[in-house]
Amino acid sequence: MNNMLNFTVGPVMSSEAVRAIGAEQVPYFRTAEFSEVMLENERLVKKFAYATKDSRAVFLTCSGSGGMETAIMNTLTKNDKALVINGGSFGQRFVELLELHEIPFTEIKMEHGKALRPENLAPYEEKGYTAFLLQKHETSTGVHYDMDLVSDFCKRNKCFLIVDTISTFLTDPFDMAALDAGIMITGSQKALACPPGVAVMVLAPSALKRIEQTKCCCQYFDLKLALKNQERGQTPWTPAVGVLRQINVRLKEIDAAGGVETEIKRTAALAQYFRSKIKDLPFEIVSESLSNAVTPLHPTTASAYEIFLKLKDEYGIWICPNGGEMKETVFRVGHIGALVTEDYDKLIEAFYDLKHKGFI
Amino acid sequence: MNNMLNFTVGPVMSSEAVRAIGAEQVPYFRTAEFSEVMLENERLVKKFAYATKDSRAVFLTCSGSGGMETAIMNTLTKNDKALVINGGSFGQRFVELLELHEIPFTEIKMEHGKALRPENLAPYEEKGYTAFLLQKHETSTGVHYDMDLVSDFCKRNKCFLIVDTISTFLTDPFDMAALDAGIMITGSQKALACPPGVAVMVLAPSALKRIEQTKCCCQYFDLKLALKNQERGQTPWTPAVGVLRQINVRLKEIDAAGGVETEIKRTAALAQYFRSKIKDLPFEIVSESLSNAVTPLHPTTASAYEIFLKLKDEYGIWICPNGGEMKETVFRVGHIGALVTEDYDKLIEAFYDLKHKGFI
Numbered sequence: 056m057n058n059m060l061n062f063t064v065g066p067v068m069s070s071e072a073v074r075a076i077g078a079e080q081v082p083y084f085r086t087a088e089f090s091e092v093m094l095e096n097e098r099l100v101k102k103f104a105y106a107t108k109d110s111r112a113v114f115l116t117c118s119g120s121g122g123m124e125t126a127i128m129n130t131l132t133k134n135d136k137a138l139v140i141n142g143g144s145f146g147q148r149f150v151e152l153l154e155l156h157e158i159p160f161t162e163i164k165m166e167h168g169k170a171l172r173p174e175n176l177a178p179y180e181e182k183g184y185t186a187f188l189l190q191k192h193e194t195s196t197g198v199h200y201d202m203d204l205v206s207d208f209c210k211r212n213k214c215f216l217i218v219d220t221i222s223t224f225l226t227d228p229f230d231m232a233a234l235d236a237g238i239m240i241t242g243s244q245k246a247l248a249c250p251p252g253v254a255v256m257v258l259a260p261s262a263l264k265r266i267e268q269t270k271c272c273c274q275y276f277d278l279k280l281a282l283k284n285q286e287r288g289q290t291p292w293t294p295a296v297g298v299l300r301q302i303n304v305r306l307k308e309i310d311a312a313g314g315v316e317t318e319i320k321r322t323a324a325l326a327q328y329f330r331s332k333i334k335d336l337p338f339e340i341v342s343e344s345l346s347n348a349v350t351p352l353h354p355t356t357a358s359a360y361e362i363f364l365k366l367k368d369e370y371g372i373w374i375c376p377n378g379g380e381m382k383e384t385v386f387r388v389g390h391i392g393a394l395v396t397e398d399y400d401k402l403i404e405a406f407y408d409l410k411h412k413g414f415i
Numbered sequence: 416m417n418n419m420l421n422f423t424v425g426p427v428m429s430s431e432a433v434r435a436i437g438a439e440q441v442p443y444f445r446t447a448e449f450s451e452v453m454l455e456n457e458r459l460v461k462k463f464a465y466a467t468k469d470s471r472a473v474f475l476t477c478s479g480s481g482g483m484e485t486a487i488m489n490t491l492t493k494n495d496k497a498l499v500i501n502g503g504s505f506g507q508r509f510v511e512l513l514e515l516h517e518i519p520f521t522e523i524k525m526e527h528g529k530a531l532r533p534e535n536l537a538p539y540e541e542k543g544y545t546a547f548l549l550q551k552h553e554t555s556t557g558v559h560y561d562m563d564l565v566s567d568f569c570k571r572n573k574c575f576l577i578v579d580t581i582s583t584f585l586t587d588p589f590d591m592a593a594l595d596a597g598i599m600i601t602g603s604q605k606a607l608a609c610p611p612g613v614a615v616m617v618l619a620p621s622a623l624k625r626i627e628q629t630k631c632c633c634q635y636f637d638l639k640l641a642l643k644n645q646e647r648g649q650t651p652w653t654p655a656v657g658v659l660r661q662i663n664v665r666l667k668e669i670d671a672a673g674g675v676e677t678e679i680k681r682t683a684a685l686a687q688y689f690r691s692k693i694k695d696l697p698f699e700i701v702s703e704s705l706s707n708a709v710t711p712l713h714p715t716t717a718s719a720y721e722i723f724l725k726l727k728d729e730y731g732i733w734i735c736p737n738g739g740e741m742k743e744t745v746f747r748v749g750h751i752g753a754l755v756t757e758d759y760d761k762l763i764e765a766f767y768d769l770k771h772k773g774f775i
Contacts, residue, residue, distance in 0.1 A: 074437075077439075080428050081610045117635060118635075120634075124635050152634055251653045251655055251656055252657070275636070296611055367446065
């Protein structure tokens with residue numbers, strides 16, 4: 056599995072420097088040296104998220120979904136009334152989590168591929184909603200939602216805003232302070248381009264206040280404990296030390312290369328390059344509002360899943376299959392991780408070869 | 416931090432083969448290839464735990480403490496009456512978790528360092544207890560509890576037995592089937608000698624039945640979902656794919672070298688070697704009942720924490736400091752991970768150097 060070209064949306068390919076850390080022994084971590092790494096991680100994540108100075112960041116050893124549930128368990132209660140955008144698998148996950156944790160909510164069900172418009176939110180103005188949850192980028196369908204629209208709604212309606220930026224952090228502009236978002240969540244294996252295992256959460260003062268007042272039903276995900284320990288660059292439980300050191304290297308790489316804007320531009324250029332090359336292939340882009348992170352495609356002449364298998368088994372290339380009802384109709388091509396235009400040339404060549412052979 | 420000699424109890428040093436995987440790109444995982452890795456992991460962990468054929472194993476992306484909480488959340492309810500051994504930090508964690516999840520329980524508080532004896536359990540015979548929780552090896556104090564005593568009690572009293580084997584799996588004999596244990600828990604960064612990030616749970620049929628009947632309050636840790644996905648070698652959420660592949664390499668290494676008995680013998684020999692060399696040093700062993708995993712020591716002439724710092728900063732060696740009230744009085748020397756006798760020679764030499772200099 057080691058020489059595959061990886062265009063999925065996670066785990067993605069890592070830089071040489073990140074992989075070099077993976078080859079090292081994992082150090083003991085209850086030390087001043089590891090604390091420094093963690094405090095630097097917090098500082099850089101906050102910087103790249105444009106969080107206010109009095110915001111905090113914590114690192115949990117779990118998947119991004121664990122981060123989504125942690126946000127709900129630590130900041131919402133039965134006294135809330137939440138609005139949630141459900142435009143795909145991850146929106147559906149927020150819905151299931153709100154149900155499980157018995158948070159009163161209303162679901163705004165979006166047709167797959169459709170952008171968010173003012174009329175989607177209009178019916179919920181001044182109806183007493185206290186919280187708003189969404190994927191900034193619904194990874195399963197590749198739809199990038201209009202955050203200004205959401206933020207304005209939340210400011211008018213005094214809604215606490217929880218944003219899953221798991222696949223869009225570092226790939227599309229996100230200004231946490233300007234949007235007045237309470238929580239943003241991302242994962243180590245998306246544009247951070249490290250191995251999976253760590254969820255990253257940035258918490259605005261509005262979130263910190265809610266956390267203080269909320270009893271979390273799960274000790275492992277109790278943000279009071281995580282925040283208390285992170286004050287000195289530590290975690291309550293043994294964390295994924297290796298991945299956290301890799302995140303450190305990667306954050307510093309991004310910082311040295313010009314910061315988050317440069318990284319977003321780099322990703323946007325890759326996405327544009329790929330999209331410009333597929334115009335003569337039998338694929339339709341199925342999202343009205345694209346993120347730079349991924350291009351979701353409907354192949355018009357063959358099964359999406361069969362194309363995924365064919366590329367994997369015969370070309371040494373992973374594209375990202377979809378699950379559930381989209382399995383046969385949609386695949387995705389990611390633009391995150393250590394990819395360059397030459398990698399896309401190989402993918403395009405493989406697509407044309409499949410076309411030439413009549414497979415697509 | 417890369418050339419340190421590591422005698423802590425986790426993260427520990429990894430073999431060349433495990434680190435080679437760490438240097439590779441992390442593969443996409445919703446594939447038949449990764450499913451095979453996961454099914455093999457399940458098979459080998461069950462084998463090494465001497466689990467019955469109809470037991471199952473699952474792999475959660477979290478710390479061992481996450482595994483402890485998962486066990487409680489998925490198998491115990493308010494209708495249980497639990498007994499818990501509290502002989503140190505990890506026993507205390509079980510106590511806190513039982514409190515948080517509102518499971519009725521009685522705590523058997525053990526003095527630090529003391530072995531479990533029949534008289535500790537006698538008062539609880541035929542008192543209607545339905546569950547028993549303990550650390551087989553209380554890692555914080557280095558006390559290895561008598562599992563036959565506990566198992567006999569559980570069999571007589573029909574108690575569901577949850578065993579935290581986090582630091583003792585692969586270092587001391589453990590026959591899950593013979594003990595009739597319901598759950599065993601371990602972590603990737605102990606004797607599995609992989610980076611931290613994965614908790615491993617083996618679930619006997621008695622546990623599977625309880626899981627089926629229990630509503631888990633946390634989706635991320637819902638074992639119904641984990642078990643369902645693991646049937647096809649998958650996980651409900653993106654797992655720590657890199658660590659799971661490293662676990663695979665390590666389990667196969669152990670299997671090829673002669674299996675769990677050989678690994679236990681190897682560890683026991685290292686522990687004996689170290690213990691035989693420290694007789695003239697100003698250290699007292701503070702446990703009545705030692706595991707092969709670790710030697711807990713009370714330095715009689717200096718602060719335990721100062722010795723830890725000195726070895727770290729001046730000798731390039733990590734021993735394992737204790738926290739809380741034992742911080743100044745106890746440190747531990749681990750025998751897990753990719754260690755050989757020559758490594759202990761270096762440690763002993765450093766101790767003698769400290770003695771020569773009058774530091775200890």
